[in-house]
Structure formats: structure tokens, C-alpha cells
Amino acid sequence: MVLRLSLQRCLVHPVSALRRHMILTRPASTTPHSTPPGLLRYSPWSKEFLGSLKTRIFLQSAFYAVGIVTAAGLVDSYLFASRTELEEPVLHYASPQGTKLAIEELRATFPRANAVDTDADTLRTYGFSENSYHPASPHSVVVRPTCTSDVVKIVNISRKYRIPITPYSGATSLEGHTSGYPSGSICLDMSGMDQILQINEADSDLVCQSGARWEDINATLKEKGIPLFFPLDPGPGATIGGMIGTGCSGTNAVRYGTARAEWFLNLTAVLPNGEVIKTRRRARKSAAGFDTTKLFIGAEGTLGIVTEVTLRLTPVIPTKVAMAQFPDVEHAVSAVQEILNTPYGPHIQCVELLDDHMMEAINTAGLVDHPYPVEDTLFFKIQGDPTSIKSTSKAVQDIVKKHGSSRFEFASTDQEAEDLWQNRKYALMSTMAANPGTRCWTTDVCVPVSRLPQLVFETKKDLADSGIQSTIVGHVGDGNFHALILFRDDSELQGVSDAVHRLVHRAVALEGTCTGEHGVGVGKKEYLTDELGEGTVELMRVIKRAIDPLNLMNPGKLYPERRKPKAEEFNRPSA
């Protein structure tokens, strides 16, 4: 209010003051005797002013200066205000012409073959994903950096021309994370930066570029005879950069936690302003303030590009795989809860739920020598030295029996154990293979473990009522489950989409989350405010804006569109 008044004064006053100044200068000589009102003598615009001309000009200048400062401040704050009132900052992304120029500059900067790719098919393939059914666009260009300084150059070009950047790595994400931006975007293909740079066996850590695949890392360690591994295991083909991007987990999470635990000791990131930071050093723990590494975990490429990472590794421990059938999901889940809370809990490396439909799909897909029983089933991976495996197996067997399990059996050979696990890992593929000609929408929600039976029960009923075919697999130890929903054509898509919507709301209402591990991307944005509350989402936006004020990093993902702000929210804080 005060500022507004002073603005009026500044805008009106200089003009009237100027006029007055001129009027007063003109008649001055003709009316020598008319004594001006006393006060006028103190106005620097008055001819009668007491001081010298210099003082007069000085005072007037000072006055205008104040006016200009205030006006400039106001212009500034109005510019700012208009920026936050809008859904996304007022940012003008490059025109097609600008994009063309940017691509030329990219080509000039990276003359090597294949580094800058505008092949129409490539742009389409990279812009759309086979794994999701959300709206997408092709990218304008695909660029393939080989080192951090390449990434800096690309980020700087993107900023110069105002073209969004979408980091792209293993491309196994499932919620449209890597889709193109409608007005054009640079797809930054990080998958070529896949070198393992350093293995510190004594420290159980490893330094690699962000395009390295988790499977390759573990294979390399095995090849070198190093008895360590990296326990995060998302989709086959996923890379460290993408795993950080989505904050992934996988079947091992029940024992080792997720990407949000302490597996990433530090990372090197290129920020939207082109600056390169390394978030930490290599010590296994540090209390040096809040950990900026964590900002990038789950940020889905919206806060910067991760180029190098130090991973913590963990010892490979002997395991044994077993399987138990249950009358229903509820019994299976209550067994898991009890097992995990006993002292044997820490020896459970994985516990996966596969429902009867999923078991049937595995049988039908012909992936097994002898068919599995078509019942709700738990797969266990038990770890430890032989004594612990033995005692844990005994305990597990007793507990599952108590919870109504009819069968409990071990994989008899390592090969069988491996196969069993592969069948679980490739659930999506088996589901598709068992139902040729269908497409599949993979969902992902997570609730407190005790709520899982209710969620699964209601979801199965809902799907059956809507006549939708699906299989269910779950990282049941964490309360995380996926329904793989099948459909044949676009006419069925709407029904599927609605069912997914209901599933997510059901999970959130049970104190759960719209995504246990796949991330938000485009697909889950609409649920975020519901789940986290407007305040938390706003905090995420505040951080996004502070780090990427031009909104160039993977725009359109993760942050939900703002609802229309209410009038009182335009008030700037008074302090």
C-alpha cells in the first residue's frame, strides 16, 4: 500500500513539479514584489529558494533520483509478481527459428558423427515411450555427450536459446518421464556416458558415469571377482542417472532400502546455470548440512543433469529362493508382516507377491518347465551364511503355515532359483507374452504394509467389476504393488485410465502414495497435491524455481500445474 502511494506520487509529481518549475521561472522577473508564501522558499522548484542554483539542482536531482529508484523497484516487483501468478514462469521458449539456430550451434560444438541427431525416426522414438500412454511429442534434437564438459556446453546452449532439455538415459521409466516438450526440446541422451571410472574395493564404493547400467556394474564386479554388488534393481536396462532421476527401488528394497537411502555417496551435477557441482566427497557419511545429493534423487531431471556418481556397494551374500502359496492375498501379506518383524526379518532379501493371474501368465507364457500352482504366491529370497539360511527358512516355513499356506518349497537348484527370479523380474514380459495382441499399463502405488491387503482386495474387485484383465505383482515387504492392466485398443484405454485413477485415490486414502517407485513424470502429476498437500508441493516448486528459474530442465514433468491462486494469495508478505 505504502509503495503504491509513493508510486503515484512519483509518477505525478515530477511532471507537475516540472511544470511548476517552468511557470515559476517565467513570471519571476515580472512580479518582483509579490512575496511568495513562506514555505515556497524551501522548495527547490521555487525561484525564491534560499540556496544557490547548484543546491537547487542538486535537491531536485535527488528528488527525481528517489522517484526513479522507487519506480524501478516497483517495475521490478511487478515483473516478478506477474511471473509467480502464472502457472509456469513467463518464459518464452525458443521459436522454431531459434531452435534451428541452436541445433546449428550444437552441430558446430560437437562435430563428431552421431553426437547431434535430428533423424525424424530417432526424434520420435526418443520422444515417445513404449511404456506409457501419456501425451508426448517428439524432441527437436538428440544430443549425445561423452563427458561433463560436453553437458555444460549443451546446458549453456539450451539456456542461450531457451530450449528445454530432457535428460534421457535407460528410457525404461514408465510415466512419460522422457517425452518431448511440445514447443521443441533437446533430448540429452546420457546412455553413452557409461564408464566405470574407479572401483574402491576397500571402501566398498565405485565411481561411474551416470549412463552406466546397474546390471553392467554388477556384472563387471562379478567378472573382476570383487564380492560386492549394487543392490538397487529397477527395470532391466535402467541406468544410474535414471535411477537417481526416478528415486527407484526394486525387489531388494526390503533388505537394502531404496535410492533415497545412502547408496549414492555423492554426485556430480550440471546445474541449469551451467555450473558443475559435486555434492559431497567420498566419506560414507557426513553431517555437513542437509545433503544436496538428495535433491536430485527423484527430481526426474528437473533440477540438473547428473553426470558422475559415487555408489556405495554391499557384500554379495549367499541366497536361497523359495516359494509359498496362499489361499488369498490377505493371508500372504499377514505372513510377510510377521516374518519381517521377527529377528529373522533381516535375512529376507526379497519377498515378492504374484497373484493367481500372474502365476497363470507365467505358466501360459511357457517360461517354466513344469507349471506353477495357480494361486496367490510369495517368492522369497533368503540371504545369509548357511546356518542363518537354515534357521531363517525354518522360521519362514512355520510362519507361512500358520497363515494358511498350503505349500512351501525351495528351488532345488541354483538354475531353478535363477529362473524363478527371472520370471518375477520379467513379469511385464510374461504378462504380455501370455496375452498376445494386448498392451499393458503398469501401475505403481504403495501403502503402509498393514493396508496392503485391503488395497489389493478392493482393487481386484474393482478391476473384475469393470471387466478389466490384469496381473498383480508386489514388493510386498514395502507395501508396494503393481497391477499390470491389459487392454487391446484405444477404445478400452479410457476404462483402464479410469480404473488406474480409482486405484491411486484408494492408495492415497490409505495413507499411501501415488507412486512407490516409478516416479511422477507426466502420469502422476495430478495426484501430487492430493497426496502431499499444497504446502509441500509449493515447497518443491519454490526449490525448482530457485534452481531453474527459466524452467528449462525437463519442463512439464513432476510439478503439478498450479490451481488458480485465490485473491488473498497475491498479497506479498508484509515483512
Add this chain to the structure above:
Amino acid sequence: MNSLFKAWGQHGHRQIYLHSGRHLLTPRSLLVHSGIARRLHSSPSLGEHDVQSRAGANNTSGISSSHILLLATSILSGIVGFAVASGLESSTSVKGGSSQDQQFGTPGDFKQAIEELRQAFPSSDAVSTDPEDLRTHGFSDYDYRPGRLHSVVFYPASTEDVVRMVKIATKYKMPVIPYSGATSLEGHIRSHAVGGICVDISGMDRILEIHGIPLFFPLDPAPGATIGGMLSTGCSGTNAVRYGTAKAEWFLNATVVLPSGEVIKTRRRSRKSSAGFDTTKLFIGAEGTLGIVTEVTIRLAPLLPTTVAVVQFPDLRKATEAVIEVMNQGVGIQCVEAVDDVFMAATNKFGMSARKWPEKDSLFLKFQGPTQASIQETAKIVKKIVEKHGATGFELARNAKEADDLWADRKNANYSGMALLEGAKGWGTDVCVPVSKLPELVYETKKDLAQIGITSTIVGHVGDGNFHALLLFRNEKEYRIAKEAVHRMVHRAIALDGTCTGEHGVGVGKKKYLVEELGAGTVELMKTIKRAIDPLGLFNPGKLYPDDDETDNKPGV
């Protein structure tokens, strides 16, 4: 509102799930506006916006007039004035929380703030300016940095209380210093030079809901530490080698009162979620500079049978090598603590222990497993490995009582250490390096300390590469010598790819090492976030973020 923390000391290792009763939020976006505004004016990395707004000032100068001189002068002075003004503004805000007096209210404002607090909380014990209260909150027995009185101590009973206090603090621009178990070691809870509101949250210690029972919470810093303080320092403890630290996944969500007065709950209760980057993590290790945590949901782990073993080594290098090999077996190790010969001598001298220890570098190990059989199995494997590395005198507790006694000798480190020198005080330090670098760090440090004649014991969470030296001093001169030795030790740790603090946090004491350790870019990112969330810089000012010119390359400054 029914919220609160667990007072760690009181409840010992009971099993709990704290969980907030209600989801609260004030749908105002004060936060955004103020955050961005300050940033537009101050951030050098936003050059373009800065230029834009100044360009705006230039454009208004295009009026033509016969009084060119007048206009030119005024425009020039206008621009100069504007520049000076924005310069002033950025110099206050860039420091985001550093001690710039104009950033805060006047003593008169503070008086009024206290008055308003009293009106808002008329019950006699919520607002205290009792000198004794101010003294206990302003000074800490745990470090030797000069203490200072807070202006007032406020005892909230609920999240709403905190919100009302934050509004008053904001109105009068009064610093807010969250205070809880008061066991932090780097001057975290010191008052600011201008004064401030010390918010003592230790009364909010109720457990709201418990889900699950034969369980425990594995983070174990000092006795008396509280969940709020543990979250805010990013603590760990002896269990970290098995369970990780506060930065892992033990805090499922937090309810936080932001500097805007807004209340957020960072997550719901599911064990994992990929719903974007996790804002819970922002507050872990933020030392009260980004908001006040009022409720927390913590995750628990099953309670396992344990036992303890102690074993001696020819030196710490051999001990560390043994630990590396043991850890890579994947057997049930819950804790592995290294102590040096001086520590063992101190324990003998302290006289609380039932036994006389060989005065050699040693390891204290805590084994865990589902059954006694599996623990014995682990012990057998470990014994074989450590003996391969030259260990002697492997002693395994025969029963629970013996295990407790053995462990107590390690736990008494702080007290036994002091026993070495009559009338001495101790300075506990805290650095952490990659495990393989630990022997070098300890060796160099011991050599250094021997040269300058400072007595110290060494204990380390060796499985994590984290170690503490307790430096003893009896007078001002020895204190100064010790202080310089600590500087050298921190530089040594950072040079070994380590950190200036493994678990105690930054507070006032470690600020000056942050740029060296993390790089200017990372520190600037932290400040950017601080400015965006707390544009007025009222939350625990002077802690954590180094001042712009604050780096330390000269040991012993």
C-alpha cells in the same frame, strides 16, 4: 493439537512409531512470493533478471526535456541510487542468515515481540525470560565456544503454538533458534548476537501412535538427544554401520513449520514413495535453519539378540584392515568401534570397569543375529579374520550381563577420557573419511598430537571411517594449541576425500570448512535453498552456512 517428540533419554530403547494425528496446512503462498522476490534482487546467478529490472529503470529516462542537465543528473543519481540500494539489499540477503544487523529488528522490536508472545500465550510457563532459563539455554556444557543469552525462551505445546510464534518472530524480524535435547557439539543452539527466541521443543515429547512392537529405532547419538535434534543434525551413532544414519530412510515424514508460518507434512506413511524429490531430506541436517520440525513418523527395525566381543591389535592400521575384511563378509555386525591404547589406559584409570584391559589399540564389536547359534557362527568367522590380521586376546561375552559391561566401557568414552588428566576439559572432534584412509588419518593425527604434547583418546565408528579424538586441555594456552590441532585434523580429513563432520554437524564450529569440503558451487546451492525458504534469514542465523568471505585455509586461525 496432539503432536510431539520422544525424549530419547527417558524412554531408552523402547519401540515406537511416532505419527502425526492430522494433516494440517495453511494454503497460503507467502513463501513463494517472498522467496522469489529476495532472490531476484540478490542472486548473481540470475543475471538476466537483474539486468531486466535495471533496464526498466533506464527506460524511464527517455523523457526529452529542455532541462537536459537536470534530467541527466537526476537520472544518473537515480541509477547510482538504485545501484547502491540494490547493492545494499544484496549484501544483506546474499549472506542468507549471516549476521547483518539491519536484517533483524531493533531491541525495541524484540521487546514488543516478547510482549506479544506473552499475550498470545498467557499461561505462565510458555514464555520465559527468567535469567536462569536464559542462561541454561544460551550456554552449553558440551562445547567451549562463548555462550550468549537468548532474549526469551519459548516452550510450545503444539504445532499451532509454533506457527503463532513464527508469525510473531517474522513480524518483528527476530531470530528463531530451535532447541531440543541440547546435546549438539558445534554451537548449534547458541544465541545470535542480536538476541532471539529460543524455541525449546523438548516438551513436545509425546508418542502419538505405535504401529508394531518388538522393534527399535536404531539411531543412537548422545543420551538425551531428541528426534527433532537428531533429524536436524543428521545424526548417527554406533549402529550406523548396520543401519545407516539419519540420512537413510528412518524418517518417513516430518511435519514442519516453515519460516512463512505455513505447516507442511512432507510425505504420508508408506515406507517408500517416488513422488518427486523427498522434501523430508531437506530438513535432515538443516540444523533448524529451514523450519521447525514438530512431528515425525519414524521407521523401526526388529530387535535382534546381540552380543559383544573385544579384541586387541598391534596398531589401528591392522584393526582397520581387519574391519574392512569383516564388513565385506556380510555377517551380522551391528557395531564396530575402534579405540586406541590411550583410551584403554584411560578406561583402566577411570576404574568403572570390572577388568584391567591390555593398553593396546582395540576393537569393540557388537554382533547380531536371529539366534544364539548364528551369533556364535558370526563370532567364529570374525575371530578367524581378525586373528589373520594380528589380533590377540579375542574375548567374547559369555552372557548378556557381560556383554553390557563390555559395551559400557566403550560407552563411557567421554568420562573415562577425562580421567586421564586431573582437572582437564575435553574437546570432542568428529571427522570422517573413506574407511581405507582411516589408518593414515589416525596415524598422522596421533603423531601431530604427540608432537604438540596434547593428551587425547581416540574412539571411532571405524566401520564408517568416522572417528573422534577427545583432546584434553587444562588452561587457555592448551585450549589454543588443541584448537589449532583440530584445524589441522579437519584439513587432513578433507584432503583424504573426507568430511569435516561425520555426525555432529556444522553449527558454528565447522562453517569455515564447508567451502573447502563441498566446493563453492554446492555451498551456493545450499544458500540458494536457504534464501528461497527463509528469505528473511531468521531461522537459526549464523549457523551452518559459511559467510561469503568465510573460508579457512590457514590452519590455526
